[in-house]
Amino acid sequence: MATQPGEVDSAAAAKYAALRREIKECAQEPGATLDMLHAVQRQFGYLEPQAVGMVAEELGITKAQLYGVATFYTMFFFEPKPPVIARVCVNLSCHLRGAQEVLHTLEEAAAAQPEDFEVEEVMCLGLCEQAPALLVNEVAVGGVSPAEALQKVQAKVSAIAGSE
């Protein structure tokens, strides 16, 4: 039976419950606001509005105020994203060592499976001496060929699909 508007399916209910536990755990910590926003993004893949509301309530601020904080940072997403984000450094060191080929290979693959991953260009991952560098979700990889980069991304896609 399809979920009706306003209803929450059991998978989503489990995510809200896990989020509620996480935000209670970090409520007293310094930097709790960002930790809570990260928790929302971990659970939902983006800053899901109802979950943002839970955090705002916990912090005693409005959702608008919380979004005001979140929009300052580039690491938060405001719409659903695929489970894997591949960030390719295109700055000078990486550019000179083949970043465009890595980027092209990943973009071509992402176009064929947009529900699995997407590719972003970034301006330095702090791995300049290991160029070309890539970040697959939170895992940094240096010195990758286009084929290796694609293998790393596909492995992450498979790992996430296998854990669901």
Ligand code: FES
């Ligand atoms: S220039 Fe690519 S990681 Fe710094």
